[in-house]
Amino acid sequence: KSIFAAVPLEGNLSGLTFSGCGDLNPLQNDIPHNVIKEGSKVLVNGAVGYVLGDGTRSSAEKPNLMLSADMNQMDPYYLGGFKTSQGGEVYDTVAIPIPVLSEEIYNNLLVTDDMIDLPVADIKGRHLPLDNTDYGKMWTAHDLRPRYSSDRCSGCDACTVENVCPTNAFRDKKINLAYCFGCGMCSHYCRNDAFDMNTGSVDLHINDEDVTIPIILRQSDRLRANKLSLKLKQMIEKREFIL
CATH class of the missing domain: 3.30.70 (Alpha-Beta Plaits)
Incomplete structure (x- = not known):
């Protein structure tokens, strides 16, 4: 059982779960934090909010943020409950503007999914990575919704x-x-x-063997992320969101 799985995992490399929206994640497009800093305005579940600072266990290699916004102004489509085999979690949707103020900021925006490394770890202990993959393998040409x-x-x-x-x-x-x-x-x-629904699979080299592992669970929703990013863009263009 794990918060990283919706049901207890079967083991023996039978399935892979992951989180993160890859190159749509603003933190991957602003390394180091040139724009996203304490006090930066953001959209949290559709409501205007602010960056309070770095989040829990945040580091330069694995950054995350602490945010604040008025829950009464949030759109319920963008937040909700997510059951895991270790209990309930909450998902939120965040969009962050990145003003292009320098060539360095612009170049950081050119990152693509295949350029963002993703270590693969055993759910037991999450120790040293078994192998590495990238977000291109997670998202490229895969379906965002089932039929x-x-x-x-x-x-x-x-x-x-x-x-x-x-x-x-x-x-x-x-x-x-x-x-x-x-x-x-x-x-x-x-x-x-x-x-x-095509969620893809990943080819890895583990314990001197080549294995193909199906992606059975995505704990991030790229469709919601895209929608909120577009909403933020429209708000900026209409001057409803002032940087």
């Missing part, structure tokens, strides 16, 4: 997808796309293949 075919659903007495879906997006043979997180669990756990 559900009701004619392939056999109406199991105990629906596996209802049980494993981290956001309760599938109920009574219907998928609620407003709740869907695009995690990919449905496509891997439906016994009748009623869900079609």
